Amino acid sequence: MRLCLTLLCLLFALPVSAAQLTLTLEGGSRQWHTAQLLAHPQARDLEVEQDVAYKRTMHYRAIPLAVLLDGVQPGDHLQAVALDGFAAEMPAGPLLQAGPAQAWLAIEDPSQPWPPLAKGKPGAGPFYLVWRNPQASGIRPEQWPFQIATIRRLPPVEARFPALLPAPALAANDPVRQGFALFQQNCLACHRLNGAGDAQFGPDLNLPHNPTEYFQPAFLRQYIRDPQSLRHWPQAKMPGFAPQVLNEQELDALLAYLVHMAGRKVQP
Incomplete structure (x- = not known):
């Protein structure tokens, strides 16, 4: 004792x-x-x-x-x-x-x-x-x-995770390509898409369903801007993306990428 x-x-x-x-x-x-x-x-x-x-x-x-x-x-x-x-x-x-x-x-x-x-x-x-x-x-x-x-x-994200890539036929200045770059900067740290990515933090954003498939557009924008204003959860960890971080044009591009990838689902 x-x-x-x-x-x-x-x-x-x-x-x-x-x-x-x-x-x-x-x-x-x-x-x-x-x-x-x-x-x-x-x-x-x-x-x-x-x-x-x-x-x-x-x-x-x-x-x-x-x-x-x-x-x-x-x-x-x-x-x-x-x-x-x-x-x-x-x-x-x-x-x-x-x-x-x-x-x-x-x-x-x-x-x-x-x-x-x-x-x-x-x-x-x-x-x-x-x-x-x-x-x-x-x-x-x-x-x-x-x-x-x-x-x-x-290696860069594009080489490691081809399942994240938008369609190769898109023009170089297509907003979807900008959205892909913004997805890497703002989302990939927490989320995977098509099972691709290294994060273990948040849900996959394409499998089984892409958020553009189950959120009304206005509510999805609100959720990205201020998650707690749409779905209050004391233990939630997703930050809001204010216009100073992600302006309206950038948010449009990010959503364009998500809509595009909803039609490019690839099972891991």
Whole structure:
């Protein structure tokens, strides 16, 4: 009995456990532990205004992400995978640049944990991709993945998932093609389509049914803009896409892509 009590006391005396970030890039994988990143010579205190996850100014210990991306070239494609299955697809170019927008990896110190994202929810740690001056390069909210566990170099989405592609006969300037690009930026991090994609977070958007098949058009637009205004669910995780993030012309293009893909169902 005394031994059990002693072990319990030791357990509760331990600090919150540190985390590990896996980078799978050119030449293999490397693991970075929290303590290594916090002590990195290029780590610094960073103020982030209009933080996407916390909706306010936040302060972090962070390191320029480019410092960790050894061997990555601007034309490469990267994917950040979160603990909950969110999989953000990101071209490497913006992540490597020193400005005007610059990507930073924020590192949660176990002795000073970040606040929860909402009541009853975890924080953005252990690792969070944040940006300085994001508006200067048109950085979208889905390019701020949090709770990151892995960053890996992969072929581009078009090569990995041909089931996502619109019909090849479409003109280069067809709105459906723009919608496909917007789908990759805004939807693919959480959703699959035709079973294609790496996300484990949200439902497939074409199988068994595409949302354009069961939503009235006005309600679908409302749902994308403000999900809770249409279907209130306290545990819902889908964010709304305000006009500042997805303007009306872009929303039209995204919906055009979904309508188009409803006629291109491919069983995985």
